[in-house]
Amino acid sequence: RKGVRRIMKKAALRVLAGILLAGLAVSIPAASDEGMWLFNMAPKDLVQKRYGFALQDEWLTHLRLSSVRFGGASASFVSSDGLVLTNHHVGRGAIQNLSSKDRDLMKTGFYARTRPEEIKCPGVELRVLEDIVDVTETVTGAVRPGMSAADAAEAIDKAVAALEKEESERSGLRASVVKLYSGSLFHLYKYKTLSDVRLVFAPENAIAFFGGDADNFTYPR
DSSP: OHHHHHHHHHHHHHHHHHHHHHHHHTTSOOOOOSOOOOTTSOOHHHHHHHHOOOOOHHHHHHHHHHEEEETTEEEEEOSTTOOEEOOTTTSHHHHHHTOOSSOOHHHHOEEOSSGGGOEEOTTOOEEEEEEEEEOHHHHHTTOOTTOOHHHHHHHHHHHHHHHHHHHHHHHOSEEEEEEEGGGTEEEEEEEEEEOOOEEOEEOOHHHHTGGGOSSSSSSOO
């Protein structure tokens, strides 16, 4: 499809830019910034002070809703029609499952020129983080003075399970309480689950595995 071709062309240009920037970085001392931050705890004041850029809540929400959880990895929406882009190794399992003796998609790659040609990926789910709620007080409040470490851990587990069950039944979303900063914070993540996932494009494995590194840390994908 034309939309896919435009996206792939832009992606190629970004990769080229990344290669050029990587070459420049060799001669420039690397300096870390503030690292990663949570969607609901963006360092707005610091970014405003240091870079003169105002992080608006609307933009941060757009960023969160554009991000996709793909198993234990990540992906991103790249079109308003739900086209999702991720690394080849993230979708490798789905590509292998769709292959057969007579149709090895890992070897030949795949491209659906029309929507009817897209192949449904059985068992594949994508999750979109719809909302985040701070439930620290509720979770830590389950621990009573004088509790042993084992009892305290059990109380926290029960509080977490109750919150997840209640939210899932109330909203129909996938609820998951995330422990942050070694238990200093507990946030309830609410995920929308997308189960109708279809393969649109995948390069052949010879390209995806170029350089001998299946991940994206050495060679830009």
